[in-house]
Structures are given as C-alpha cells and as structure tokens.
Amino acid sequence: MTTTSILKATDAQEQRPAAWTRWLDLGDRPLALLLLAPATVLLALIIVYPVCRLAYTSFFNLSLTSGMPAEFVGLDNYRLMFDDPVFWETTWNTVLITLITVPGALVVGLALALMANLPFRTQWPVRLSLLIPWALPLSFAGLIFAWFFHSEYGIVNDVLIRLGFEGIIWFNSPGWAFAAICLTIIWKTSSFMALIILAGLQTIPRSLYEAADVDGAGRLRQFFEITLPLLKPSIVVALIFRTITALQTFDIPYMMTGGGPGTSTSTLAMYIHQNTVSFLDLGYGSALAVVMFALSMCVTTVYLRMIRTKE
Numbered sequence: 001m002t003t004t005s006i007l008k009a010t011d012a013q014e015q016r017p018a019a020w021t022r023w024l025d026l027g028d029r030p031l032a033l034l035l036l037a038p039a040t041v042l043l044a045l046i047i048v049y050p051v052c053r054l055a056y057t058s059f060f061n062l063s064l065t066s067g068m069p070a071e072f073v074g075l076d077n078y079r080l081m082f083d084d085p086v087f088w089e090t091t092w093n094t095v096l097i098t099l100i101t102v103p104g105a106l107v108v109g110l111a112l113a114l115m116a117n118l119p120f121r122t123q124w125p126v127r128l129s130l131l132i133p134w135a136l137p138l139s140f141a142g143l144i145f146a147w148f149f150h151s152e153y154g155i156v157n158d159v160l161i162r163l164g165f166e167g168i169i170w171f172n173s174p175g176w177a178f179a180a181i182c183l184t185i186i187w188k189t190s191s192f193m194a195l196i197i198l199a200g201l202q203t204i205p206r207s208l209y210e211a212a213d214v215d216g217a218g219r220l221r222q223f224f225e226i227t228l229p230l231l232k233p234s235i236v237v238a239l240i241f242r243t244i245t246a247l248q249t250f251d252i253p254y255m256m257t258g259g260g261p262g263t264s265t266s267t268l269a270m271y272i273h274q275n276t277v278s279f280l281d282l283g284y285g286s287a288l289a290v291v292m293f294a295l296s297m298c299v300t301t302v303y304l305r306m307i308r309t310k311e
Contacts, residue, residue: 051293058287064280077287087288089263090271097182097253097267098246104186105242106235109193116194117201130198133191142255145184146171149256174264177257181265184252189245193238200234201227233307240303244296268292 058077062070081087116126133141148155149170157167170176204227212222250269253259259266272292276285 054286054293055290057282058290060283062281062283062286064282070283073283077284080284081287081291086263086266086271087268090266090268091291093178093264093266094247094249094268096178097185097249098243100182101185101189102239102242102246104182105189105193106239108186108190109238110197110235112190112194113197113201116198127198130191130194133188134195136188138188138251139255141184141188142252145180145187145252146256149180171257172261174261177261177265181253181256184256185246185249188252189242193242196238196241197231197234200231204230236303236307240300243299243303247292247296247299 059072059074060070061068061073061076112130116130120126147153149157151157151167151169151171154170156170161167168176170180208226208230209222212226217225248269249267250273253265253267254270254273257265259270268288269292272285272288275281275288279285
C-alpha cells in the first residue's frame with residue numbers, strides 16, 4: 001500500500017464519527033421525544049399512577065376498620081355518595097368558597113400588584129410585603145386568624161368594640177364562621193395573585209403609556225384599554241391555579257373551625273380526609289377524591305378553552 005492510500009484511509013477514519021456518537025444524530029422529533037421521556041416518566045409515577053390507583057380503589061368496599069378483605073362493589077360508592085347529604089353540603093361549601101375567594105383574591109391581588117408596580121424609589125418593602133402572606137404556611141395562617149377572630153381576646157372584636165359596635169361570636173354562627181374563613185383565604189391567596197399579575201405588568205412596554213399620554217388618555221382609560229387587555233394572559237394563569245387550589249381548600253377551614261359549627265364550614269377535601277384518615281374507609285374516600293379530581297379537571301378545561309378561544 002502506498003503512502004498516499006494510507007493517508008487517505010487515515011483521513012477517512014478521522015472524518016468518520018465515532019460509533020458511540022452516531023445515535024445522537026437524531027431528527028427533531030426523535031430528539032424531542034427523547035428529551036421529554038424523563039419528564040413523562042416522572043409525571044406518570046407521581047400523577048398518572050396515583051390517579052389511576054385512586055379510581056381503581058373507588059370501585060371497592062375497602063374499610064380498614066372492618067377487618068374484611070377488599071370487595072369489588074362497582075359503582076356502589078358513587079351511589080352512596082349521591083344519597084349522602086354531607087357530600088352535597090361539603091361540595092356546596094367548596095363551590096361557594098371558590099366563587100367568593102377567587103374573585104376576591106383577584107381584585108385584591110390586582111390592587112396590590114398595581115401598587116407594587118408604582119415607581120417608588122425603594123420598591124423592595126412593598127414587594128416583600130407581597131411575599132410574606134404567600135410564604136406563610138396555610139395551616140399557620142388559619143391558626144393566626146382563628147386567634148384574630150376569637151370572640152373574647154381576638155383583635156377583630158377588639159377593634160369592633162373600640163369603634164362602638166358589638167362583638168361577634170364568629171365561630172358559633174355558620175354565616176359568620178364562613179365569612180371569617182373567606183376573609184382569611186382572600187388575605188392568604190391575594191399575594192399569590194399579585195405576584196403573577198406583577199410579573200405581567202412588568203412586561204407591558206412603557207412606550208404604550210407614553211403614547212397614550214400624548215393622545216390625551218387619562219389614567220382610568222389607560223387602565224381599561226392598555227393594562228387590562230395586556231394582563232389577560234397573566235390573569236387567566238392566576239385564575240387557573242387559584243381556582244384549582246380553592247376547590248381543594250382544606251388547611252384554613254380545618255384550623256379555624258374544624259368544619260363547624262356542625263358541617264357548615266366543612267369542605268370536600270375535609271370530608272375526604274375524615275373518611276380516609278379518621279374513618280379509614282378508603283373505598284368511599286377514594287370515590288370522593290375522584291369527584292374532586294374530576295371537578296378540578298372540568299374547571300381547568302373551561303379555562304383552557306377560554307384561552308384557546310381568545311387566541
């Protein structure tokens with residue numbers, strides 16, 4: 001073999017990619033599937049499998065206190081649910097909390113975000129005040145406001161008495177107890193809404209407001225014609241997360257009232273906890289959890305369809 005042929009063979013070997021790197025030369029679609037595979041497996045392990053297992057358990061009569069083995073009963077748990085007045089009461093309480101606290105948190109959060117977006121010289125104290133309620137654990141917030149609304153030494157009744165009003169026994173009346181819970185949830189969750197809306201506010205170009213000033217538009221008109229339309233994506237995202245968490249409300253009512261008086265402030269999540277943890281009825285509790293999951297998915301679907309329609 002001549003020297004020239006040897007050099008050509010050596011160059012061909014150097015230009016040829018290594019065998020272990022050939023499989024990395026994939027097209028766009030296979031590469032995308034390969035990169036998404038770990039996340040897909042993780043989601044399947046922590047979401048898909050538990051949900052499927054939950055739905056499977058809901059078709060069984062599985063009570064750990066009875067000592068009997070699991071028995072397949074089909075849809076009997078769901079039939080029992082629709083004849084259960086406590087289920088309907090807790091579901092209505094959950095829906096009512098959602099209808100009150102989600103718009104309330106949106107209005108308060110929008111006001112807080114607008115205030116935090118003002119051109120202060122030092123903005124960090126205002127923005128820090130938004131983080132504190134959001135970072136506070138839900139159960140801790142419920143315990144704090146249970147003290148605030150205490151009929152004897154609570155700060156709320158103390159303020160009412162100093163203003164000349166009569167003190168209220170908050171947790172003995174279903175209406176007042178429900179109002180106290182809703183106020184607490186709005187205080188706790190409005191900061192979350194404010195943080196998302198504040199992020200949306202900072203993406204709006206200042207040139208739009210400057211052009212509106214030149215055209216003679218006032219602050220109110222700028223808010224309704226510039227700020228709100230451009231904030232719609234951020235508001236929808238905030239509403240999706242807030243609505244789902246509102247449907248799963250547990251910590252604050254549990255710490256403030258324990259669901260009382262009676263079951264007037266119990267939520268669906270609290271009823272699920274009672275059946276699965278207190279009564280150890282895993283079959284009926286799983287059926288209740290499936291209904292709550294379906295309700296959350298329906299609400300999410302409605303929001304996503306709204307986004308798709310607007311696009």
